[in-house]
Amino acid sequence: MDIIISNSSDTPIYLQIAEAIRYSIISGGLKEGDVLPSIRSLAKELSVSVITTKKAYEVLEGQGYIKTHQGRGSVVSARSASLAREHRLSELEQHLLEAADIARELNISAEEFAETARRLYDIE
Amino acid sequence: MDIIISNSSDTPIYLQIAEAIRYSIISGGLKEGDVLPSIRSLAKELSVSVITTKKAYEVLEGQGYIKTHQGRGSVVSARSASLAREHRLSELEQHLLEAADIARELNISAEEFAETARRLYDIE
Amino acid sequence: MDIIISNSSDTPIYLQIAEAIRYSIISGGLKEGDVLPSIRSLAKELSVSVITTKKAYEVLEGQGYIKTHQGRGSVVSARSASLAREHRLSELEQHLLEAADIARELNISAEEFAETARRLYDIE
Amino acid sequence: MDIIISNSSDTPIYLQIAEAIRYSIISGGLKEGDVLPSIRSLAKELSVSVITTKKAYEVLEGQGYIKTHQGRGSVVSARSASLAREHRLSELEQHLLEAADIARELNISAEEFAETARRLYDIE
């Protein structure tokens, strides 16, 4: 669980945690059936309130990534990997759609747009 | 000033207004030196609080698009059009960069990525 | 908003609140578009913590009954009435299924079972 | 003792065990005077904590189904079968009463209600 949280970010901490865990799932660090750290131990590790980690887990549970059981902690649920991948794909599409909107607004052609996309992909 | 605001959107109303005005500037509906409607008349027209329109104008002023003078209303400032274009370009780049990040995370190749960008451009 | 909450009940307070509101929706006390009391005023009225009312509203929002907007409170969303009815119907079915399970376990015939259901319906 | 416990269920494990034993009593698998497995052997068989099986036995003892004697294990007590039957009957009644409440709330007639009960009885 190497999660880095930023207090200055404008995405709330509980979402930063949830996304870090989702990333762990997608990148294979966490697999189906794996047990997540307890909300209390994670809270201590990240120096945040228990409520914050709990909320992160609630979000993930609401989206079907994990299952939580009283007294037994939380485990990564089946289908979580494919769920996470779908989620990221739709985010990618969302970004491209917004970018395309702007491109049309600025009279940038489809070719130029695709070209720019390609170029920015290679940058980093 | 035909601005449509959506209550169900999760971008705050004052930003929706600011962006609508910026769009008017970039698309030529508002030119340098044009006088904007007063915050009170605009508030009435959009059925929102005066505080909200005021905040929208403050944002635009802070970014250099308009100039507000005590008792004389607000006017579109010089260079506003090029400013707006630059702003939108950087937003476009930002979206593409985030999309590219996700694409690499999901092992999507540069070709596939550029291809998807092209396809989504044509959709709407 | 006449909600009666019981501290001795074993269903959590936030769920009691959520169900009372759902009942208001189903019984016509709250209609689509109606504005709910603010979480703070409701908390004061019920003598519970703000967090508790907030959680109740979060539950209702998660199930699609209401929509909450920062700074503007919460409103009953469209479809909420039919949603609520569906929800109660599935609860009714659930109870009957569990009852039927027990009836079969106790060798109670279908006729006896239906008869008992009829009789208990009339009791109150 | 063929008890199947489900980790995904939201009824606590100790209650699942208690109910499985009660079912054994009602269905004749366990008769008055029969000796139950020790809490330790049952715990090992089900791969749960000793605390859990102990709690299940405590529940059953509290309801009069079994008698536990220091160092001599637990036996099914007299009248346990009729007790269990009564218990299940009252549960059945409880479910039907709640279902009837909902039915009246939704303006479902007594006939429709009894008809639905009959239909759901036959389903499985």
Next chain:
DNA sequence: GTGGTCTAGACCACG
């Protein structure tokens, strides 16, 4: 005024 987020600290049920 509104809701959104976060804190520290408490009690309870489950294993």
Next chain:
DNA sequence: GTGGTCTAGACCACT
């Protein structure tokens, strides 16, 4: 040990 619920009190963003 675990999570589930609740409290009082705080700061921030939006209207």
